[in-house]
Amino acid sequence: MEMSKIKVALGVALGMTVAMPMAAMAAPDQEAAIADPNNWAHPRRDHTNQAYSTLTQINKGNVKNLKYAWTFATGVNRGHEGSPLVINGVMYVHTAFPNNVYALDLNDNQKIIWSYFPKQDPSVQAVLCCDNVSRGLGFGDGKIFLQQNDGMLVALDAKTGAKVWEVRNTDPKVGATNTNAPHVIKDKVLTGCSGAEFGVRCFIAAYNIKDGSLVWKAYSTGPDSEVLIGPDFNKANPHYSALTTYEDVNGGNKQGGSFKALPKEKLKYPETDLGVKTWLKPQAVKDGWQHGGGSVWGWWPYDPKTNLVFYGTGNPSVWNPDVRPGDNKWSMTIFARDVDTGIAKWGYQMTPHDEWDYDGINEVILIDKGGKRLAWHHDRNGFLYTFERDTGTLVAVEKVHPFVNWATHVDMKSGIPHKDPKYSTHQDYNAKGICPAALGTKDQQPAAYSPKTGLVYTPLNHVCMTYEPVESKYVAGQPWVGATLTMFPGPDGVMGGFGAYDPLTNKNVWYNKEKFSAWGGALVTASNLVFYGTLDRWFKALDANSGKELWKMQVGSGVIGNAFTYGHKGKQYVGVLSGVGGWAGVAMNLGLTNPTDALGAAGGYAELTKYNAAPGGGALNVFSL
Amino acid sequence: MxxxxxxxxxxxxxxxxxxxxxxxxxxxxxxxxxxxxxxxxxMVEFVTTQDGSPLIIKPELFDTPAAKEFATTGKNPYIGNKEAIEKGKKLFQLYSCTQCHGGDAQGQTGPSLHGPNYKYAKNATNKGMFETIWHGTNGGMGAKGKGLMDPTDPNNGLTPDEVLKIIAWIRTHGTTTGNE
Missing domain, CATH: 4.10.810 (Virus Scaffolding Protein; Chain A)
Structure with missing residues (x-):
């Protein structure tokens, strides 16, 4: 029944494409803007998510002469993630809550052309789990798109800032919010959902770029008809759709219990409705999948050849794994979906039955290398995954750093991680020495890829944790966490790093330690320079071939934004938003002083207060030769 | 309201x-x-933390000896009571207070509850902290008191006795008892 509904929808979509070929390319202004290397018209520059720029005026020889060109204080404190957009001489800057937007005229002294000040209920800030960040804006069809924290998706006229349409995407009253940048793909604007710490059932949604009408919505949990899983799902790898990936050891979900990975021969597949069936009874709440989390807020690439968009889903709710037995699909999953219909082509769950809050939301980067069409993903769980992007078949999976200990390896035949029973977490038991911590070996800060060097460049967290699941009660609109954790520096004695990896093998090429987590997104240019910012306020340029530091400048507050570049009147600029915050900086923003406090996020980050005024002040920093 | x-x-x-x-x-x-x-x-006269207006709590909700004592004196008899403190910690986790205030009430997205400097100065007293928990704040914290916490279920939320246990646990982190 539900399948035939999908088929009908698919038929209609295909019919429309045939009847109105223009529908498939409804944002030609976006395509043109992205094609101009002087622009930065998409959250990660273009649809590959590579954050790779062909601009070469700033090079290894002259980067040491890079100077401040101009700055712009956003007037908003707290964490500033993402990057501005630059389109044909206008820069569009977003801020943390209340998510103000400024259009700056690059042709006239960065004068404000228009500004937009959303009116949001301040109580929304209380239902944002990890600081009130926004990750940026979208552009297409003459509009700038803003996804407000309070769930409103807003389309603004790019020329005037006038509101063209708005639509409610999530409802903060039930704890659902938004932090992602809207992604314009063809004639649609895609947005997500945050709230896995509030028992929300999350989704990715596509709205019509013209009027904001909903085109499709795909949930992370629930029946196939609502997850938009069709009959051809995981055709190349049907074992990704197995009913269960583990067998219980010592009773599984209780203290002393753990989970043994099943070999591929023992898997039962393909199964349907796994978004329901893998939430075994009894759950903490009736039908656990209804409050199953699976947040969606990353950076989403798109492959025009296959018409697929790629994204990851977040942790299952609640953090206490004992009260949600089963693999908890499709949380922690990389999905590839048809942009026109939302139907999933393939889906691979990286951390079945999560016990550590290893959200799978980190970005996917599309890479063509060695004659292969690849999708690369650095997961929070500490593994680097390379897939064949048309099928989801695994090409290479490696630990990003040997300190990752919750699993020994990922079985390439079955795709299942082999969990180490020592680090299994259970209610009222404080599991110690788990690496990485819940914020992952990488969190929201996106990596970059250079087709020139053939390497990926990834910021790194180097943090471990103790994790104690606790009993917690679901109340709509209120936090629902179910674990307390403390974080501390990993075995390298620092809390972060930055490294280059070969996506064909996921072997490390070079690796630099960082004092704190490198919480800012990376940029790589065709002159083989890599840029990123740090929590202790440095904005750096490295040699992409060797990792050698070539230039750095200190900005006003810690960096959790993404480095970006643009050209204007023959000059190349690089920039980054500063303003410390996010999960790493959130406790600091509240004036934490006691370094021995057993903090969720702040324990090891307490020293940030020696580098940053609190709360972190938002500013845009732009540099040129 | x-x-x-x-x-x-x-x-x-x-x-x-x-x-x-x-x-x-x-x-x-x-x-x-x-x-x-x-x-x-x-009964002591409770006021809301939001604007200091009178806060009426049904007397029958004060249904344990400790809650009754608190209702008339404003003092929290559970301060220093090991059993009550242990239960208070569990309740702090059960209602995910940890999400905003951290696993040890040290502050996370919400303020630290350790004192001696509180986001709302009245939280230095047990009466004040009780009112803040019971009826919520303007800073984003919703009311946690029984009947107020969950608009869909009048029986959901913390009883006065439970609030006092949570406060007893919170006070173990600071230097004051709140009964001074």
């Missing part, structure tokens, strides 16, 4: 009237029943 107050105000008034009636007929002035009838008259 005003409506529930006026309803509970009426309930309280009628309770007081009944109590007065009881006292007025010259009987039942001693023993258990006399005691419980007299207590509501001595």
């Amino acid at each position: 005003r409506k529930p107050y006026s309803i509970s105000m009426i309930a309280l008034l009628s309770f007081i009237l009944v109590a007065c009636g009881k006292g007025g007929d010259g009987k039942a002035v001693e023993g258990e029943s006399g005691k419980s009838a007299a207590e509501p008259l001595k």
